[in-house]
Amino acid sequence: MSNQKLVIPQSEAKELLSLPTREAEQLFQSYEKEQQLEIIRATRNPKQREELYYLVPDCTELIQDSPTEDVLQVIDTLLGTGLACGLLPCLSNEQFEEIMDIAIWKDGKIDENSLSLWLFELSECEREDLSRFLNQIDMRILAGLLKNRIKLKGSLGALMIEEGIIDPNSTSIDCKDDQAKAILNAIWEADDTLFTQLLRQMFAIDKEGDAETELVTALEKATAERAERVKTRDSEAGIKITESDLKEHVDLDSLNLAEEEEGDADK
């Protein structure tokens, strides 16, 4: 027989949030993990949900067992402040990839503002965490984001990339804005191999076609792969509707709707 205490999640959450921190921590930690998750799930205000996560010494497990959209909602309240780096390291790689597949895409296209915001937030994380997350972000997407903001100067740039001896402070790299420079610096500090890979992707080093065409093709592939991942995850969650379904238009003049007659439903 289970020795779990009976709790009503909504009222329990209310009580926890009204208690002094120490008492709230003791009470929250007295629950089984499933009960804690239930209390968190029942709390619809993301700021309050964030407070509940902090009632345990390490909320990694709770974060990783929460619905991804719920976690993203909490992170969204912190995005742009640099404070999300307290929670971001708790995400599993799969969860981070899932979050990226939602957060940096709008209407099936990359949302550059959101991606920039996320990269800024990530750059505030420990270099080890940043490296882990950067490896989860599709390199083609990063290259797409930065392609118009970073240019290669002089004839030596491509050679330096090819040899892997380039860094963000190289005179061959021309950043159009400070944010692009900060992103490049963060990537370099987190993982120099990744940094070189990114530049190779951006400037289509070793590729036969021109950089612009290569990048467009790469982005199309990344978009298709992301759509497939989203579809698989949705299907597992019982969501049969796809983004393409929601964008589809119908011919209003030749609608052909099936109609179930009375009694058919019982058959």
Place this chain on the structure above:
Amino acid sequence: MQTSKFSLVSGANIDKQSFLARTLEYGETLGQIDSENSEIFSEDIAALAHKLITMKVADLSNEADLREQIQTAFALTSLGLEFGSKGNLTKAVGVLLGNPIVKFFQIGNTLTDKLLKRGSRIFEQAVVQPPESLDHLDLDTIRIYNHAEAEFLDVLNTYCTTIRSAQVTIKEKHQPRTITNLSDIEIIRQQLDYLEARCTYVEALPLEDLFSIDPPLSIAIDPIQTLTLSLMANLTLYYQPDFQLEANTLTDFRDIIYDETSDEIRAAPRQRLLDWIAQYLEQDNQSEDIISYTVAYWDSCIQEIVNHKVDIGIYL
């Protein structure tokens, strides 16, 4: 009805007045929709709203954005069902049971998408641009629509409306509310027709000196109404199709067109003006629809000068 499975949509309610809610209720009354069906519909529409949120909303912590997408999902599905069943509840129950719920969303989306695009186009393009020769003066464009109409066009982008009936000029506006019925769609379509007709009317006018009018029309509360009243006043007083108002012209015009003793518009000068604009547009080969709208618009402008008899200065 409450949806529960998808956390971002939890607690959302389908508007009981909507066609979708009425269909579900009617289906239950008929015994064709049981609690299991009802639960499936709730889950399906919750999934649809959830999908729409993750696809459209940039910041999931923004409650207002979440609510907007949930409303959109419910409203478009309901509109699609109403269109697909021609508003017949018995047929609606049948088609609801016979097709995936996303089909109705797609119908609703197709219906509204055309209107939204038309609305955006009017919002952006229904302006008179200063000629290139005056580029150096940095003049403002002249809007074809007034503030209430600008708000109507603006909220249309979020599947909302501010009107309950189509009006020659929007004067009576309400708090924005989600488009829920096919009748809303018809009203909006009619209103957009009116705004487009006004554009055509304005484009047909001799606009050469429009940007030399003092004070500039761009600062008027309703530039096209002011322009039309100026034209009517000059036609009545000086028999000239001019847009520039001299001192007292508008007051003198009102004295001619409006009989204060009987509190009525005088029939003869009013008719002369309406005949003038009808003939002008006929000669410009404009369609019957444009002519009848413009005549109604001129009539509403005449009415306006009477309504604002105390403060005629608002047009100047």
